[in-house]
Amino acid sequence: MTAIAEILKPGLMTTIQDLGRPGLRHQGVPLSGAADPVSFALANAAIGNKATAAGLECTLKGPSLRFKASGSFALGGADMKAHLNGNALQLYTPYDAQADDELVLGAAQTGARGYIVFQGGLQGDDFLGSASTYLPAKLGGINGRMLAAGDTLISAGMRPAARRDIPTTLCPVIAHDFFLRALPGPESAQLGATELARFFSCGWTAGRRADRMGLQLEGAQLKVLDAPPMASSPVFxxxxxxxxxxxxxxxxxxxxxxxxxxRIAQVIAADLPLTGQIRPGDRIWFQEVSADAACEIAAQKASFYGDLLPFGFFR
Amino acid sequence: MTVFSFSIEPYGENGWIATLSKSDMVERALTVNAAADALRDRPGVTDAVAGVESIVLRFRPSEVTAEAAKTMLNDALQTAKAHSARSEAVIEIPVCYGGEYGPDFEMLCEKLGISGEELISFHSAKTYRVLTVGFAPGFAYLGPLPDELQTQRLATPRAHVPAGSVGVAGAMTGVYALASPGGWPLIGRTPKCLFDAGTDEPFLFSSGATVRFTPIDEPTYTALKAERS
Structure with a gap:
């Protein structure tokens, strides 16, 4: 139980996340985990952590914390203008901190989620094999809640591996415009051909109702054909x-x-990690692609990142 | 043999969905859930999840072709219907109805035009099957609910429903294994532990299980709850 740091200011919504709980949806257990798992996994690779290590996910505005012992960390995702003792820091770069050093994150100008990962990983409440915080049922993390001032971050003590150099060309670039490729969903017929074409052609704006569960899309009102109410059916x-x-x-x-x-559309697996960086007011376009194209894009992205990301990442 | 029909449609580039029509609600639910259980550990499968009348099979396109996955789903549904009645052991769930444990109990009695005793006896007189588990961790959908108790969801869901809460909605009754938000009108609560983190099957309910609710009074609720801790 090594204390890494104490939270001075928690930021807007900071939670402990890892890569979540895959394969448990039949028990009602959501995936959870980092909302932008690519940025998160690259930050972990930069500090030499295993892909399963937990870190901090910071939303829109990051926290301030004081180290309690010497330790190493890296940042990823949305740039929150982090400073260590007043010195500006880069993303996907390992840094060493000493006891009493202060790490201060600000507000992101683009992107919604920044990541802080610590060498050795963070400890959080285990729920079904993951420390990811799931706020609606108060699971994982620190008592299933977002971090508060005074909280202590504890190291998971995972054995470090070799730190990986993350080439600039592989660092995600986050802007205010998002192009998400998607396939028509199982009930897309309830929109009719014209309305489905409108869904794929008009630009959408991310609404204020945005959290880790979902994102309201604003900008058009689609006409849904009358149909009998649906029985509860799986969603992803x-x-x-x-x-x-x-x-x-x-x-x-x-x-x-x-x-x-x-369910009118399904974003392809390869583009899903982008959705975690959408912030209220950002613009979103959905582009229709075929299933074959979606698989091809996933294979290309997987080979692009090589072994920097765990196997099967863009499933 | 029960007759049902289904067609298999794509759900994203890595999924197939089948929705059953015909046959009754319980038969549909048990069939899709039995098929999901049979598919879950197959190579290349990432998720096999069922609702109350539909099933989604998701796979890794790098390991299984879409056509092979579709065949897998079709075969699982064809064979699942033969052995959908799996568990005959009855899980007894003690429930303290009404009062602070069932905040919508009185509202429902009034709306349904029945007495409190009638509501309890309608709800506890029969056995139910767990139709599926989903929505929230461990949340169990059970059915069929007697016609006399059928009602709609709350207009505004609660932000916090305590673990063990028992609700009703449509033709189903539901049990919250863990505290979560929820929109089902609540009629009571069980002191029984529905989730044990330390085991491979952490949730008490799994699809297909047979369940009976037993009315208990408040002192019994308190005593059983105390026994757990």
């Missing part, structure tokens, strides 16, 4: 659902496992 991160009122929403990593609204 990346599913776009559209209630009768016509305002669609995009499900993210904390999404519940079943839903009852028409």
């Amino acid at each position: 991160p990346g599913t776009v659902q559209c209630p009768a009122a016509g305002e669609p929403f995009l499900l993210l990593y904390d999404a519940q496992t079943v839903g009852g609204y028409p």
Whole structure:
């Protein structure tokens, strides 16, 4: 139980996350984990952590913390203008801190989520093999909640591996425009051909109703054809659902496992990690692709990152 | 033999979905959940998840072709219907109805035009099957609920529903294994532990299980709850 650091200011919403709980949706357990797992995994690779190590996910505005012992860390995801004792820091770069050093993050200008990972990983409440915080049921992390001032971060004491150099060309570039490739969903027929074409052609704006479970899409009201109410059916991160009122929403990593609204589209696996960086007001376009193209893009992205990301990352 | 039909449609580049029609609600739910259980550990499968009448099989396209996955799903549904009745052991769930444990109990009695005793006896007189588990960790959908108790979800979901809460909605009754947000009208709560983190099967309920609710009074609820800790 080595204390790494104490939280001085928690930021807007900072939680402990790892890569979540895959394969448990049949028990009602959502995936959870880092909302932008690519940036998170690259930061872990930079500090020499295993892909399963937990770190901090910071939302829109990051925390301030004081180290309690010497330790190493790296940053990733949205740039929150981090400073260590007043010195500006780069993303995906390992840094060494001493006891009493202060790490201060600010607000992100682009992107929604920044990551701080510590060599050895963070300890959090284990729930079904993951320390990821799932706020709706208060699971994982520190008592299932977001961090508060005074919290102490504890090292998981995982054995470090070789630190990986992350080439600039592989660092995710985050802007205010998001192009998400998607396939029509199982109930896309409930939109009709014209409305489905409108979904794929008009630009959407991310609404204020945005959390780790989902994102409201604003900008058009889609006409949904009358249909009998749906029985609860499986949904996944990346599913776009559209209630009768016509305002669609995009499900993210904390999404519940079943839903009852028409599923009009499914974001391809290779583009899903981008969704974690969408902030309210950002622009989103959905581009229709074929299943074959989606698999090809996933294979290309996987080979692009090589062994920097764990196997099967873009499943 | 029960007759049902289904078609298999794509769900993203790495998934197939089948929705059953015909046959009754319990038959549909048990069939899709039995098929999901049979598919879950197959090579290349990442998720096999069922709702109450549909099943989604997700796979790694790098390991299984889409066509092979579709065949896998079709075969699992064809064979699942033969042995959908799996568990005959009855899980007894003691429930303290009404009061602070069932905050919507009185509202429901009024809405349904029945007395409190009637509500309890309708709910506890029969056995239910766990139709599926989903929505929230360990949340169990059970059915079929007697017609006399069928009602709609709350207009505004609760932000916090305590673990063990028992609700009703539509033709189903549901049990919250863990505290979570939820929109089902709540009629009671069980002191029984529905989640044990230390085991391979941490949730008490799994699809197909047979369940009976037993009414208990408040002192019994308190005593059983105390026994757990």
